[in-house]
Amino acid sequence: MPWSYLPHTPEDRKAMLAAIGVDGVEELFADIPADLRLNRPLNLPAALSEPELTAHLAALANNNANLTEYACFLGAGAYDHYIPSVVDHVLRRSEFYTAYTQYQPEISQGYLQALWEYQSLICEITGMAVANASLYDGGTGMAEAAMMAAGATRRTELLVAKTVHPHYRTILATYAVDRGYTVGEIGYQDGQIDMAELKEKLSKETAAVLLQTPNFFGCMEDCQAIADMAHAQGTLVITAVDPICLGLLEAPGKLGADIVVGEGQSLGLPVSFGGPYLGFLATTEKLMRKMPGRIVGQTTDQEGRRGFVLTLQAREQHIRRERATSNICSNEALCALAAAVYLNTVGKEGFRKVALLACQKAHYAYKQLTTAAGCKPVFTAPFFKEFVVRLNKPVAEANKRLLQDKIIGGFDIGTYYPELAGCMLIAVTEKRTRGEIDKFSAGLGALA
Numbered sequence: 001m002p003w004s005y006l007p008h009t010p011e012d013r014k015a016m017l018a019a020i021g022v023d024g025v026e027e028l029f030a031d032i033p034a035d036l037r038l039n040r041p042l043n044l045p046a047a048l049s050e051p052e053l054t055a056h057l058a059a060l061a062n063n064n065a066n067l068t069e070y071a072c073f074l075g076a077g078a079y080d081h082y083i084p085s086v087v088d089h090v091l092r093r094s095e096f097y098t099a100y101t102q103y104q105p106e107i108s109q110g111y112l113q114a115l116w117e118y119q120s121l122i123c124e125i126t127g128m129a130v131a132n133a134s135l136y137d138g139g140t141g142m143a144e145a146a147m148m149a150a151g152a153t154r155r156t157e158l159l160v161a162k163t164v165h166p167h168y169r170t171i172l173a174t175y176a177v178d179r180g181y182t183v184g185e186i187g188y189q190d191g192q193i194d195m196a197e198l199k200e201k202l203s204k205e206t207a208a209v210l211l212q213t214p215n216f217f218g219c220m221e222d223c224q225a226i227a228d229m230a231h232a233q234g235t236l237v238i239t240a241v242d243p244i245c246l247g248l249l250e251a252p253g254k255l256g257a258d259i260v261v262g263e264g265q266s267l268g269l270p271v272s273f274g275g276p277y278l279g280f281l282a283t284t285e286k287l288m289r290k291m292p293g294r295i296v297g298q299t300t301d302q303e304g305r306r307g308f309v310l311t312l313q314a315r316e317q318h319i320r321r322e323r324a325t326s327n328i329c330s331n332e333a334l335c336a337l338a339a340a341v342y343l344n345t346v347g348k349e350g351f352r353k354v355a356l357l358a359c360q361k362a363h364y365a366y367k368q369l370t371t372a373a374g375c376k377p378v379f380t381a382p383f384f385k386e387f388v389v390r391l392n393k394p395v396a397e398a399n400k401r402l403l404q405d406k407i408i409g410g411f412d413i414g415t416y417y418p419e420l421a422g423c424m425l426i427a428v429t430e431k432r433t434r435g436e437i438d439k440f441s442a443g444l445g446a447l448a
Helices: 010-020 025-029 050-061 085-091 109-126 138-153 166-179 195-201 223-231 243-247 333-370 395-403 434-447
Strands: 157-161 182-186 206-212 236-240 259-263 279-283 295-300 306-311 375-377 386-391 423-427
Touching: 085 333, 109 243, 109 279, 109 295, 109 306, 109 333, 138 157, 138 166, 138 206, 138 236, 138 259, 138 279, 157 166, 157 195, 166 182, 182 195, 195 223, 206 223, 223 236, 243 333, 333 375, 333 386, 333 423, 333 434, 375 434, 395 423, 395 434
Parallel strands: 157 182, 157 206, 206 236, 236 259
Antiparallel strands: 259 279, 295 306, 375 386, 386 423
16 A cells, blocks of 8 residues: 555664664663663554554544635634635645745745745735845734834833734733833723823833734724824834735834734635734834844846845844844744735735625624614624624623534633623634525524
């Protein structure tokens, strides 16, 4: 039968041991004291043949509620958007999926060009001047942006909106504690930043205001007003954004943001149980040299031909630790490639249509749900593709019942916001059909 791997026969093992001059595998571990060795087989099931293992894994996979069979209304940072087949086709090309970091530009021109195009696309949709070649995820991107802002302003205070994703705020606190930065939170009113509280807490000591729009509740923030207020104190503005909304809404860079970050999973990456994902970060030309990670630059060789190289790698692997902007040691090159392929595939009009469909369907779902029994609206602020409703049943109970109808319900937002116990955060993408939305609404209504 064909093998998807190359097993070693006893003869193979014997030949390899002879080649290195030992009689048995045990001799390779001679330096480990006998009392530290396990000296018994591992507590694992008996080995399976490849067909048996394939069948076993398929049976385990069937325990999952997969997104090809279930209608998903769960968002909270990871979204079930449509992924064109060409994205996966490109990613599976061996010259891409085997690559790590393009340290040798002379043999990595294709990948470097793809990453340069990714950077250019991120700049175009965010309205910023320069982007790096990606970070680990959206939360890392926000934390790195905060450290970048503190370094640029030489201030140590950060103000983050409570409407920012809870995971992002946790990562930010982790980054800040070792550097001695203080992180203050700004509360919310009607699902948006409390502007009066922000004005009160802003000072000449504040390095950056961190917000998210659409925020964790799905509501839109007034970026321009926040930026004007922050800039009056010499404070930078960091805006986390859902990239899909940028197909329809104004770019944060045109609304006063100094650094724009976000999670790029929506751009051609599957939900995939939480990763790997993609953090994007874009900023102004003035702050370019404070940016973490790496940038792919376009240049020309001695013969005038266009070429691509890694540039501005201001990280600790390349310069003295105390001068490094970050200790980020890698990037998400394959995920960044997926985002570039996605954006080029859908194009400007397709990108706008995806955003428009998600927005329209979310507002249709909101109308259906808030007129159904047992569902009440929570916020009146404008939203894009996510919104919060209050149920008259526990969210966990409602989701358990919805699964029986092959519906993955919304997120129990009371997990992170006790004041919103009994509330469900619902996401609607362009993939959801009218029938699925009506079935979801009817299911919640029936629970009432």
